[in-house]
Amino acid sequence: MDSASDSADLEQATAEVRPRDVVASSLRDVEAVDDLYRLSGAEAFGLTLADFAVALDEAGRKSNFGLxxxxPAEAHQRQAFYRALHLRELALARACALGREAAWTQFMAEFRGPVLQAAIGITRSSSLGEELADSLYSELFGLTQRDGRRWSPLETYSGRGSLMGWLRAMLAQRHVNHFRKTHRESPLEDVEPVANAVAEPQPVQATELAEAVSGVLGGLDAEARFLLSAYYLDRRTLLELGGVLRVHEATVSRKLKRVTEEVRKKLLKALQNRGMSRRAAEEALGVDPGDLDLNLRKLLQAPGDPAFLRKEGGL
Incomplete structure (x- = not known):
């Protein structure tokens, strides 16, 4: 075998091994990475466990795990950071960045309409909004080349806020950039506020969200509160929870997914009942729970509930 063939074989072997090495070394402290992978639904987007683990690791290092x-970040701090991410949206964005067809199909089904509405709102024009949205898609699809490969800005999405909030920020920035190119002598008073509109939610929004969260979590049954508390606050694994509930860990994963989806739907409804638009309500859900004036453990554990005490005693 000639040297060129040897080099090609070595390059291919390295490309195949590297993701597994990353999982083994960079994420050795994430005991529940398999749980997070299943909970995110990443497999349905064509994202491998290795690729998902790399996305988690990069998200953590990018913001020093929220510290x-x-x-220095302790193991439990890193794990808590990962669990607080928008895992499904992180998996979807990373799968799209890697060119997975299933992911792009899901992405367009979920975000095509909202992105167009956001673009029209930013430009205050249907035709200009369509142009802005289309220009964003061309960038997201990865038409830019970096180091000889196609690159998509979706690789930079870290999952800390909602994906829709991130997309609105991208739209606003592109609109500002376009304005600057075409109106170099004009002031930006009419444009900058649009870009700033994607910043952190206003205090009143956080207050409304805190009240909605309190009401929704308080209305859950004992098992749902137990699952959320044990998994997200106490960082129990699916295997441990399966032992307590005497069911398979896959069943626990399905239960958790169902509960989190139920909580999200109820929160959206509660926020809209308080006068928020659908878009504002979705963006409000991107707020870091740690920024809310809430005792989530007290809300979820409901110490006086006998059903909770029985489950708690089993851990």
């Missing part, structure tokens, strides 16, 4: 710059 102050330079502060």
């Amino acid at each position: 102050a710059a330079g502060a």
